[in-house]
Amino acid sequence: MNWTVKKFEELSISELYELIRLRIEVFVVEQDCPYQELDTKDQEAFHLLGRINGELVAYSRLFQKGKVATAASIGRVIVKESGRGKGYGQALLTKSIDFLETELHEKGILIHAQQYLQEFYESFGFKPISDIYLLDGINHLDMRRESYK
Template sequence: MKKELTWKVSRFEELTIKELYGILYLRCKVFVLEQNCPYLDTDYKDQKALHLHGYVGDELVAYSRIFKGGDYFDQASIGRVIVAEEHRKYGYGHDLISRAINVIETVLNEKTIVISAQAYLQKFYEAHSFVTTSETYLEDGIPHISMKKE
């Protein structure tokens, strides 16, 4: 049964040790283990990002990091988009992206958003008005596409 998530937006220095550990654990669980893609997730970009994290009780269920224009790409961007595997059936990914877009528009006061999306999620992002702006390319051994929302 889908439960309402409790959302937080935090700058890096506002994250508690428990929150940061949970975020890094989920990112490693999904991107490294589940997707079988060994890469260095801790890339020193977290310090510039806003961290959007959603919880059911104390359990981290959904997460993304958000950058203002110039901190990662020239435009605002969303990355490290994750929903824990056991919670994907509830549509939390759509809630997560909608909230991330809202944070960019209201907190960062930006409209154009660029992402480097895993290619198999193209339709998911198109449902949120992103359009493909590149051919498929490999990033950490996984097919990706560049997408933009204006």
Template sequence: MGWKIKNFEELTRSELYKILEARSEVFVLEQECAYQDIDGKDQKALHLWLEDISGEIQAYCRILPAGLSYSEASIGRVLVRESQRGKGLAQKMLEQALDFLAHAWREPAVRIEAQYYLRKFYASFGFIEDSEPFLEDGIKHVEMILDLKDFPS
């Protein structure tokens, strides 16, 4: 198993297919959330994922530059396949994404739209709630923000 991070142009057709397949499996089928996944942001995002030995995506997120979704950088489409949950993959993935934002892109802050039931998970990284709860595609969410200025090296 190995982590990969690529921009859109670096993705192979097979990798892009697997990414879209994983997002559809988790968000559309598992969470029964009918939404427009193809939103024009993938081309400007970095894609971070973990593959198993057979090449199947186990965990995935996309990292968005400031000004695309919010005035701050953002992390979205965060998923871990159901069979891989409880193994710490989400924590490892988020650590890598935050490290990239803080050190490679030198972003001062990151804003996310977190599913409400995961707000304590994100708070464990220092995210703070920055909105009232709201429904997005029928699922309760909350905006959260993290100051990256003092993110560890």
């Protein structure tokens, strides 16, 4: 897997189109969840893109502390359907955490997790910090990871 992290203004038009297409493909179409995908937060984010043979198969949106929450955060965590079950999700989350903790020196990371992925995030040290709530028709919970690096 080839990984790159880019700020919004570093993305090419093709890269931006590709990542938005993947987000809509998964979050809107696949999960049958109409919601406002373009939320004006992309401009504040770092964008982690994972490619295999040039194809975008994994993506997440990363925020420094204070940009969208009181702690750093990870959002729009996606693995393309054809890439699931191959360890790409684990690699994506590992890269996301590593970038925030190593490159940006963040200590706490928040995530608004879909409930069915709770155990997955717990395996990376995230702990629930909220009750389950409905967001865009899908059960979510807030989770936080603390780093002691």
